[in-house]
Amino acid sequence: MDASHELLRGADPAALLTLDGTIRYLNAAMATALGRSAEQCLGHGFGDLWPASQRMSAESLVAHAARTKAVAMRVLDFPGRGGAPVASLIEARQVKDPASDGQLVWVHALDARNDLASLLIPFRMATTAAHLGLWMYSPKERQLEWLGGAPPPGRALSRPHCVAFHSDVGSAR
Structure with a gap:
């Protein structure tokens, strides 16, 4: 992770994707939530790392943020320990890439522990x-x-x- 990516420094899962959904950068929390190492995630499509039942929702989340430049939200189930999924409210929005001055999509889990209604x-x-x-x-x-x-x-x-x-x-x- 490049030091300039402030958006990935939080404790909650977060990733920076290209506009077509390829993972460019991610934090350890996102890799852990997806049940993979960071190396197994980098360069792959964000939707491809989700179970088949979640893939279309993950892909449409990224596509909506990339296409409309609007904030998009979806409830996605991260694979949990012991097979129990963990429902998370995931937000996606376009951000400026500090390295190339292009656009990226920032996806991150919102902390809903104190506001379950946000789900x-x-x-x-x-x-x-x-x-x-x-x-x-x-x-x-x-x-x-x-x-x-x-x-x-x-x-x-x-x-x-x-x-x-x-x-x-x-x-x-």
């Missing part, structure tokens, strides 16, 4: 774009919370539809 940002954006509503049910408080999208609270729902995990059906009744 819902991509879902909020997707439901709003699809003209759907996102609600969260808390069985402890026996309460529904509107997280955004359509229709807004207070508006009559002509055809309400609820989807719940099988293990949550009992507490949602």
Whole structure:
């Protein structure tokens, strides 16, 4: 890692990619999170280092940031120890390459440990774009919370539809 890459100095996983998604630089936390050494990551496509189930999301994250020059976010599951995935909110944005004066894409995991609701940002954006509503049910408080999208609270729902995990059906009744 070049000393000029301030963006890679944090404790959270981070990498600098070319606009086509090739890893140019990464920190040790990103290599560890991907379950590989830094040498196994450098020069490879960012999407290629993810499990098949995550590849399209990882690639579209980078492509969106590279193509639109806008901040992009996705929830991706890093492979965890013992096979349990670790969900992380990953942000991607274009930055200036201090070495070549060109553009790179900076991808990094946002620290959501103190704000777990931030993991819902991509879902909020997707439901709003699809003209759907996102609600969260808390069985402890026996309460529904509107997280955004359509229709807004207070508006009559002509055809309400609820989807719940099988293990949550009992507490949602």
